[in-house]
Amino acid sequence: MDLFFTREDRAFRDEVRAFLQSELSPELRRRVEEGRALSKDEVVGWQRILNTRGWATPSWPKEWGGPGWTAVEKHIFLDELHRAGAPEPLSFNVSMLGPVLIAFGSESQKSYFLPRAANLDDWWAQGFSEPGAGSDLAALSTTAVREGDHYIVNGQKIWQGMAHRADWMFTLVRTDPQAPKKQMGISFLLIDLRSPGIEIRPIITIDGRHEVNEVFLDNVRVPIENRIGEENKGWTYAKYLMSNERTGIARTGITKRILQRIRTEATSLPASSRVIVLTETARLEAELMALEFTQLRVLASMTEGVPDPRSSMLKIKGTELRQDASELLLRTVGEDAREFTYEGEDEAPHDIASNFFTLRAASIYGGANEVQKNILAKTILGQ
Numbered sequence: 001m002d003l004f005f006t007r008e009d010r011a012f013r014d015e016v017r018a019f020l021q022s023e024l025s026p027e028l029r030r031r032v033e034e035g036r037a038l039s040k041d042e043v044v045g046w047q048r049i050l051n052t053r054g055w056a057t058p059s060w061p062k063e064w065g066g067p068g069w070t071a072v073e074k075h076i077f078l079d080e081l082h083r084a085g086a087p088e089p090l091s092f093n094v095s096m097l098g099p100v101l102i103a104f105g106s107e108s109q110k111s112y113f114l115p116r117a118a119n120l121d122d123w124w125a126q127g128f129s130e131p132g133a134g135s136d137l138a139a140l141s142t143t144a145v146r147e148g149d150h151y152i153v154n155g156q157k158i159w160q161g162m163a164h165r166a167d168w169m170f171t172l173v174r175t176d177p178q179a180p181k182k183q184m185g186i187s188f189l190l191i192d193l194r195s196p197g198i199e200i201r202p203i204i205t206i207d208g209r210h211e212v213n214e215v216f217l218d219n220v221r222v223p224i225e226n227r228i229g230e231e232n233k234g235w236t237y238a239k240y241l242m243s244n245e246r247t248g249i250a251r252t253g254i255t256k257r258i259l260q261r262i263r264t265e266a267t268s269l270p271a272s273s274r275v276i277v278l279t280e281t282a283r284l285e286a287e288l289m290a291l292e293f294t295q296l297r298v299l300a301s302m303t304e305g306v307p308d309p310r311s312s313m314l315k316i317k318g319t320e321l322r323q324d325a326s327e328l329l330l331r332t333v334g335e336d337a338r339e340f341t342y343e344g345e346d347e348a349p350h351d352i353a354s355n356f357f358t359l360r361a362a363s364i365y366g367g368a369n370e371v372q373k374n375i376l377a378k379t380i381l382g383q
């Protein structure tokens with residue numbers, strides 16, 4: 001493939017930039033750039049603006065409301081969004097649940113849930129991890145037992161991002177505890193979070209934010225028609241979802257924005273320190289450019305709808321670079337990073353220190369980086 005953007009790609013990039021210029025409010029841009037938590041209304045409002053333009057679901061096929069972009073166009077779009085300080089479409093809805101529904105959902109599940117997910121009429125949470133099942137996700141023990149035309153679900157999930165805002169949760173449950181392998185006997189269920197028997201408890205993380213939660217399920221009744229695909233085949237659908245989740249996780253545009261901020265902050269440093277900071281910034285920029293080319297190569301060679309195991313590489317390098325950039329920013333501003341404010345329930349503390357702490361988790365969620373290295377060793381190096 002051509003690693004440089006074609007004239008059409010550049011024209012597309014200009015179109016995205018013009019759109020962001022006219023549609024993204026300065027207030028929303030400022031809040032994203034300052035790393036503040038966005039309110040539910042802000043996230044929903046922005047996604048609806050994208051949806052009206054037909055851009056809320058970059059990776060969905062046209063048939064289901066996607067824009068029909070090439071891999072390069074998808075990359076350009078997300079990169080421009082991140083650079084401009086615009087929120088990306090809610091990943092739980094758009095890059096996790098959506099592709100699974102399109103590939104494995106029934107016609108009625110697709111026609112009901114997909115338009116609602118695109119327009120954020122439903123906010124989805126991911127109910128995969130459990131206290132005893134993180135990296136070893138197949139060890140999950142939440143059970144779903146059939147009773148007539150319902151499953152009765154019991155168990156505990158943990159680390160559910162934004163579950164306190166969500167309407168629905170896609171989840172993995174054990175439907176056959178006798179299955180010979182732990183990856184078997186798992187099913188993929190869609191659970192309405194307003195169902196009786198669900199309790200959502202907040203977890204406040206070191207950055208002072210409330211993003212993650214524990215979800216307790218006590219005799220929750222879930223209609224059988226809310227199962228995706230076949231019973232006991234949930235692991236296949238989950239693997240597909242997780243690989244899609246990793247492809248978009250490099251988020252090069254966010255790192256570019258942090259590096260740009262470092263360049264701005266560095267102007268107020270004494271010359272000797274400035275040289276050190278700018279040298280380090282240039283090194284990160286070079287690595288970021290290499291990552292971006294790798295991402296384009298992976299995206300271009302991916303057959304439509306078939307996740308590529310090399311997405312694990314993007315996840316590892318993308319998160320490492322974001323972490324390195326946020327650490328360099330922290331070092332650049334020095335003791336100013338100590339200003340650490342908390343503004344109440346729906347507001348997160350903002351600023352550089354909080355974002356530095358937030359990004360420590362990026363190498364853990366979406367599958368810990370150590371585990372991504374195992375995936376690369378097995379699927380690509382054949383070890």
Ligand SMILES: Cc1cc2nc3c(=O)[nH]c(=O)nc-3n(C[C@H](O)[C@H](O)[C@H](O)COP(=O)(O)OP(=O)(O)OC[C@H]3O[C@@H](n4cnc5c(N)ncnc54)[C@H](O)[C@@H]3O)c2cc1C
Pocket residue numbers: 125126127128129131133134135136158159160161162212361364365366367368369370371374
């Ligand atoms: C901020 C945040 C948001 C999250 N959001 C969600 C969400 O919305 N929904 C959801 O379901 N989950 C979510 N998670 C959970 C996340 O997917 C898990 O934290 C992750 O899979 C790791 O699992 P664990 O925390 O149980 O750690 P463990 O699996 O116990 O791992 C602990 C350490 O051991 C290492 N390790 C484990 N196994 C191996 C191995 N085989 N080889 C080498 N090293 C290994 C890991 O790399 C890690 O460093 C979130 C987590 C965080 C921190």
